Amino acid sequence: MSETRPPLTLLIAAPRGFCAGVDRAVRIVELAIERYGAPVYVRHEIVHNKFVVEGLKAKGAVFVPELDEVPDGVPVVFSAHGVPKAVPAKAQARGLNYLDATCPLVSKVHRQAERLIEQGYHILFIGHEGHPEVIGTFGQVPEGRMTLVETREAAESIAPQADERLAFLTQTTLSVDDTAEIVGVLRRRFPAIQAPRGEDICYATSNRQAAVKAIAGRCDAMLVIGASNSSNSLRLVEVAEREGARARLVARGRDIDFAWLEGVRTLGITAGASAPEVLVREVVDALAQHFEVVEEPVDGVEENMVFKLPAGLRAA
Template sequence: MTKPPLTLYLAAPRGFCAGVDRAIKIVEMALEKWGAPVYVRHEIVHNKYVVDDLRAKGAVFVEELDDCPTDRPVIFSAHGVPKAVPAEAARREMIYVDATCPLVSKVHVEAERHHEAGLQIIMIGHDGHPETIGTMGQLPEGAVLLVETAEDVANLNVRDESELAYVTQTTLSVDDTAGIVAALKTRFPDIRGPHKEDICYATTNRQEAVKAMAAQADAMLVVGAPNSSNSRRLVEVGARAGCTYAQLVQRANDIDWRALEGMRSLGLTAGASAPEVLVNEVIDALQTRYDVTIQQVETAVENVEFKVPRVLRVPA
């Protein structure tokens, strides 16, 4: 039987960013250096396939430092941790490696500098997300106010309207964040922002690629985990940019084929914590059902690389 034709628009860039690459490498190098088990506080990145792969190699994923023995190394996830966590690890004389993405660490440093300058910090982020918890946890309790939407800005109760600064989670929707920043600047004209955009290059680039292909595609698939902020934002960005149907899938077997019936074109991308092997799995699944023509939609070229911590680069 003849397969129906399908034009597959493949976003570039997509998938792993430099911070995720580095975090995974940190766990693998720690296992090489110290042997198994190596403990990891929280999912190193938000992707089940990656976590399961590292678990098979000897990583043990835990929720809190209390779940780790003191005689084994512990790694802190790419999302960052409150200051109290490494302080407690040091107090217990544990070997620990911080896999916080350097772009998240940059936001931590910004927040601290503003705080030291006497400014009250407003963080734009998602309540309960590990990155938000980690950033707010760089400063004393109550020093950072959280806003999730432009509507939240109206309800802020600040100490001094002329002594404010804002920082943002790195994985937000660029457009949503612009709206919240505009609301902050309207209400607080003197508020100070970051020297350079907090939303990371990878989040921005992946959203731009989605926008470029959304209007051409009947539907869009985003490979990523439900707890991955940047992956969920890609689904939202695709829908807003004119793609009538956008779906988040962890694996090829999650695809809702009935929802894709009758389509002639499909956009495909992956969140920053989703490996390329899962993208290829989706392409293979599409090729079993369709006569696929692949067109790459490239909007940026990435060549960012972050070094792993020095402790992993010196012999044990």
């Protein structure tokens, strides 16, 4: 006689998974392959998700770390995270046909940075060192005109020149709460600091963090589906833990540690903005092999944001 499976209630966060910027970036690579034929080169991972990257590789995309590895005469796509100005300039100098898949909300931060520098400000940029989005944003302005602020402690200790006019901008995929703390410190220390025209943390990051907050208190544990190098996915783990839930990042269904779920009766599930819904269903199916799963519907903000494709691909 087969052993009965323990019951498990799943609270699946809404909204979750792909955002408009990720959807647009993936579509740009797919349409470029359709239009130009394989191979289409992509500088860096188009988005931070191995499943998505491997799927595009199977269709004919070739991912390379730097433009130098792109041969002459083939199209190249720049990732959703954005690139320094020097990269498209170099592509143009080589006569490469390039497509920019930078998320429009990241491009908005780039334009703000350029305007602030033109107006004579020094920018304090809140973000994570080494993240492609941070590298891309720093690459929009002359060296030395922007300073990275990673933590509240850094915000307390930063010492700009006395006569500098200061402004701040932020990476789009940060923790809403952590960023508010850092901004609070900067405003207290530098009351005249110029703020962004609008919120830099993108709608999808904010919405996904709010969705986790809405269910974390009802869960024994939470699984966040996403990649270990995905900033917005890592922030979702932190948000869940801050709300009192044990939380863990998993790339896909086969990565679930069932020993970790011992004694869990209500499990929250969400997915970072670069994780497709197919991976959510894969995780649910894997859980159903071990538990008697009941999915409890969760209402959340409805997202209907759509970003236009580059003009050259709209007809593809």
